[in-house]
Amino acid sequence: MYELTGVTRRYTRGKGVVDALAGVDLTITAGDYLVIKGPTGGGKSTLLQMLGGLDRPTSGSVLLDGVDLAKLPEARLTRLRSEKIGFVFQSFNLIPTLTAQENVETALVPLGVKPKERRELAAEALTSVGLGERLGHVPSELSGGQQQRVAIARALVKKPQVLLADEPTGNLDETTRDEIMDVLQTRCKEDGLTFIMVTHDSHLAKHAPRAITLRKGKLAA
Numbered sequence: 001m002y003e004l005t006g007v008t009r010r011y012t013r014g015k016g017v018v019d020a021l022a023g024v025d026l027t028i029t030a031g032d033y034l035v036i037k038g039p040t041g042g043g044k045s046t047l048l049q050m051l052g053g054l055d056r057p058t059s060g061s062v063l064l065d066g067v068d069l070a071k072l073p074e075a076r077l078t079r080l081r082s083e084k085i086g087f088v089f090q091s092f093n094l095i096p097t098l099t100a101q102e103n104v105e106t107a108l109v110p111l112g113v114k115p116k117e118r119r120e121l122a123a124e125a126l127t128s129v130g131l132g133e134r135l136g137h138v139p140s141e142l143s144g145g146q147q148q149r150v151a152i153a154r155a156l157v158k159k160p161q162v163l164l165a166d167e168p169t170g171n172l173d174e175t176t177r178d179e180i181m182d183v184l185q186t187r188c189k190e191d192g193l194t195f196i197m198v199t200h201d202s203h204l205a206k207h208a209p210r211a212i213t214l215r216k217g218k219l220a221a
């Protein structure tokens with residue numbers, strides 16, 4: 001599914017430069033469950049952004065099903081992201097004035113799905129993460145764990161091929177963390193998704209079938 005070769009992302013900082021990623025080679029197969037771990041500043045989030053087409057490498061290639069995201073024109077990259085890639089972040093990123101259902105529907109707008117179908121698909125996605133009874137609630141009426149479930153439903157509603165998660169349980173207590181991990185793992189398994197997650201949490205990394213460590217922008221393990 002993914003084939004990364006020599007991926008480098010260089011930032012200028014003051015008068016110097018920092019290589020957030022420095023020549024990363026990585027293969028990820030469809031259906032993999034991969035954890036990206038490592039110390040602060042190691043390059044984890046930068047790598048996830050490359051995989052999601054949210055940023056481009058300074059050099060190297062990021063092939064997704066044979067298409068180089070690094071070279072794709074912006075409009076095609078945006079389209080590909082909308083169709084194939086779901087994102088879940090630590091901070092949920094829900095729109096506070098929209099209900100759970102409306103938040104989930106936002107993922108279908110760029111795909112041109114009609115309003116009635118959008119509402120049905122959003123309700124279905126929210127039910128699949130255990131929130132079928134909360135469609136009309138706005139984020140402030142939901143707990144942190146419930147808000148993250150809405151964000152997961154929003155990522156899944158368009159039926160992506162890959163789910164990218166950046167510290168998805170970082171804002172949650174341990175019990176809620178385990179519940180959210182259960183939702184993520186079950187949904188990815190049942191829907192046949194590739195699941196790639198950045199985490200600091202050694203407990204989560206320990207339970208993943210495959211984990212890589214990034215240190216100073218390089219694959220350390």
Ligand SMILES: Nc1ncnc2c1ncn2[C@@H]1O[C@H](COP(=O)(O)OP(=O)(O)OP(=O)(O)O)[C@@H](O)[C@H]1O
Nearest residue numbers: 011012018019020039040041042043044045046047
């Ligand atoms: N937009 C940017 N401009 C300049 N430097 C950046 C930028 N984004 C990231 N960096 C630098 O690149 C390096 C890697 O950052 P990155 O956020 O990918 O690390 P990380 O492993 O995700 O860290 P953390 O665990 O703290 O989130 C760090 O030194 C960071 O300061």
